[in-house]
Every structure is written in C-alpha cells, then in structure tokens.
Amino acid sequence: MEEPTIFQIINNMDKVTNNLIVQWNKVFDEDLGVSHILVLGHLMVHGNSRPSDIAKELGLTPPTLTHLSEKLVQKKLALRIRDESDRRIVNLGITDEGIATVQRANQKGVELRKNLFEKLTEEEREQLLSIYEKLGRSV
Template sequence: MMHQNLELLYSVNQYTQTVMNQWSASFPHRISISALLVLGELKTKGPLKQVTLANFLKVTPGAMTNIATMIVKENYAQRIYDDKDRRITRLAITEQGLELLKEARATEAKINTNLLNVLSSKEKETFLSLFHKISEQ
C-alpha cells in the first residue's frame, strides 16, 4: 500500500515536471509561474496590495517586490497609488498583461491536451473520477 502511494505521488510529480519542461520549451516569454499567478489574481480580483499577493503566493514580501518590479518593468502590470494615502500602492494588470495571460493559458491548454490525448475517453473518465474523489477530502 505504501509503495503504491509513493509510486502514485512520483507519477503525479513526473507529470507536473513534464508539463513544466514542455512549458519552458514552448512559451516564448521568460516569465515565472509565480508572476503569471499574480497576473491571474489581478485579473480575477482587480488591483491588490503587494502584501495580499505575497500571502496568496505564500512568499516573502521581498520576493513579492521582485515579482512586482519585473511585471511592472515589462508592462504586464502597473502600480496604482491611493489618492488619499500615497503610501498605499496596488498592482493592476495592464492590457499587455491580459494578452500574456491569454497566451499562457492557450499554451497550457495545448500542452495538457497533447499529453492527455494518449488516454482513451474511458481512461479520461476514470482519471477525472479519481481526481474528484481525492479533491473532495
């Protein structure tokens, strides 16, 4: 039983590594997954403080500053200053950031589709059923 659990975890890790390797090889922009996650959060929730984004990513404020600096420099996000208190800044996604996210999602979908096309429809149903069962816990 323990061996099966380890083998299953190893297989999930291998799949994730395969996706990441194919991602790196096919996505033309040099941007971290963390930065893409930040852009996705900004798209979903609107302008946010860096501390909120650091908590979301579970990274240090310093690491979040590095991510913010990079996405602002590349014009994927912009800093918005509070009219009432200029010490308060929020990050907001730009049109260029939205385009990057769209391209990233298309690349991810293509990679996952290619990898999962080796499964039959029945295998995909089983796969989904198993993941739903695990996710419900």
C-alpha cells in the same frame, strides 16, 4: 500487481507536473516564468491588490513578489497604483497587455495538457476525471 504506495503516486504526480512546467517554459517564449503568470492571473481575477495579499494568496515571500512585480512593471504587464486615501499604500494592477499575456500563457497550458491527456484512452480519462472529482470534494 503490487499496490502503489502513496509515495509512488506523489512522485509520479510531481514528475508529470514538473514535466509540464518545463514544456510550458519552452513553448511560452516570453521571458516570464510560471510565477509571473500566477501573479498576473491573480490580478486578472481579483483586480488591483496589495503585494502582501498576493504573496500570501500565492504562497510567495514578500521579497519574491517584489522581484516578480518589478519585472512585470518593467515589461508593462502590471503597474503600481498609489492609494488616493493613503499615498503610502501601493497596489499592483494589470495592464491590457498583461491580460493578453495571461490569455496566451493559459492557451499554451491548455494545449500541453490536451496533448498529455490525448495519450490516455477514453476509459482512462473517465477514470482520471472520477479520481480528480473525488479528490476535489475531499479538500
């Protein structure tokens, strides 16, 4: 058997990831994309945050974050919070419904990955775990 190239590995990893995103978008029927959930997840973990900090952390452009946050605020999943010491500063915060939405989104993601990994044998799952642990230590 021919040794796989790095390109083949990356290509197949991308296919799996993209397929999971497509499947997630189908099962998470709440008119939100993965990027919206990433923003809400950031707020859930880090609390109220400046939009520029969120954009930087998630690798998004400020205009993209503005667009995402507008929808989140409109759907009452996030809210804009003015800084009391400097009213020009506006942070983004998460609402209780936003937290519940992240939890539902995460649950759908867990179900999809569980279904995916159940297609592997126990030995294959152990190998994959070992590979991911090794890769995780090297980054």
